[in-house]
Amino acid sequence: MPRSMWLSALMAATLMGGIAQRALAHRAPTPLALWGGFDSAAAHCQRIIGRAAARCGSTVWAARNACVAAQVAGGTCDQARTDSTIQQAHQDALDVVDRYCADAAVDLGFTLTLEAETDIDTFCQQVDAALVSGVFGPLLDANLASAASDQAASCLDATAAATTQLLRVAFRSRTQALDRIARAQLLPSQKLAIIARSTATIEHVRQAMLQRVAGHCPNDRFGALYGRGADDILTLIAQRADCLGGAAYVQGAVLCPPAVCGNAMVEPSEQCDDGNTVGGDGCDATCHLETPAP
Numbered sequence: 001m002p003r004s005m006w007l008s009a010l011m012a013a014t015l016m017g018g019i020a021q022r023a024l025a026h027r028a029p030t031p032l033a034l035w036g037g038f039d040s041a042a043a044h045c046q047r048i049i050g051r052a053a054a055r056c057g058s059t060v061w062a063a064r065n066a067c068v069a070a071q072v073a074g075g076t077c078d079q080a081r082t083d084s085t086i087q088q089a090h091q092d093a094l095d096v097v098d099r100y101c102a103d104a105a106v107d108l109g110f111t112l113t114l115e116a117e118t119d120i121d122t123f124c125q126q127v128d129a130a131l132v133s134g135v136f137g138p139l140l141d142a143n144l145a146s147a148a149s150d151q152a153a154s155c156l157d158a159t160a161a162a163t164t165q166l167l168r169v170a171f172r173s174r175t176q177a178l179d180r181i182a183r184a185q186l187l188p189s190q191k192l193a194i195i196a197r198s199t200a201t202i203e204h205v206r207q208a209m210l211q212r213v214a215g216h217c218p219n220d221r222f223g224a225l226y227g228r229g230a231d232d233i234l235t236l237i238a239q240r241a242d243c244l245g246g247a248a249y250v251q252g253a254v255l256c257p258p259a260v261c262g263n264a265m266v267e268p269s270e271q272c273d274d275g276n277t278v279g280g281d282g283c284d285a286t287c288h289l290e291t292p293a294p
Contacts, residue, residue, distance in 0.1 A: 023268075030252060035182075035191075036183075036251075038182050041104045043182045044104070045097075045107075045108065046182040048101055050178060051175055052096050053244055055089070057171065060089050063085040064128065065160050067082045068139070072139070097113065097117050101113050122247060126240075131167075131240065133273060134236055135156070135159050135233075135237075136160075138152070154216050162209035163234075165209055166202075166209050170205075170238055170241035173198045173201045173202055174245050178245060191253075192253075210230055210231055213230045217230070242255060271283075
């Protein structure tokens with residue numbers, strides 16, 4: 001199957017959930033100055049929720065990445081196995097929260113434990129849609145010259161590897177920072193300092209990944225493939241990682257930014273994003289799917 005066809009099928013399967021993306025179930029986030037310092041049971045529950053969400057997001061990305069990488073390399077992907085892995089990642093996240101949180105999630109800002117589970121599921125789904133579209137979107141372009149396929153594959157591999165590392169560090173840094181605030185009695189200034197150190201860690205890794213991508217894919221080649229610079233792509237990925245804070249922790253300091261139609265990454269409230277805001281190409285100016293003409 002031509003790569004544009006199999007990736008189109010993958011994107012369609014990935015984004016079917018995105019078309020019906022839910023808003024986060026929990027109430028409005030609590031300002032960071034007022035959030036945290038929970039009792040031991042609630043703090044433990046918060047740690048479970050945060051890590052369950054991060055694990056789900058990481059597992060889903062690893063499964064999608066492996067599937068696409070195999071096909072870019074000329075092999076095949078067991079789509080049924082990939083789908084099963086992703087479904088199990090979602091279920092495992094929900095099960096661990098249900099098993100260990102009981103009613104403690106209520107103290108964290110969730111009305112019910114079910115709200116926390118819903119938000120983990122939503123976050124995991126949104127990470128899936130954003131990363132598949134943002135990292136592998138160029139493969140949808142059927143006009144990529146076959147002569148440049150090895151160069152394109154090198155760029156895609158480097159971007160995918162950088163995404164994996166950036167997600168790993170961002171998820172770990174944010175969960176550690178927010179879990180610390182959740183369990184300790186801290187001044188607002190101390191909380192802000194913890195968040196700032198976490199932000200600095202993520203930015204340091206983002207810069208390192210930017211250099212790594214450049215070593216495998218020069219800026220001009222990257223721009224020709226993605227239509228934007230690697231700096232922009234890795235910034236978007238880091239911002240999507242911060243959605244973990246908005247979904248799994250009911251606080252207002254670490255959140256994903258609003259969706260931006262036209263940035264070639266499918267974000268919450270979007271059904272598609274082809275990198276522009278021009279209609280008539282299947283994705284309209286507001287990043288909603290267009291109905292084909294009869």
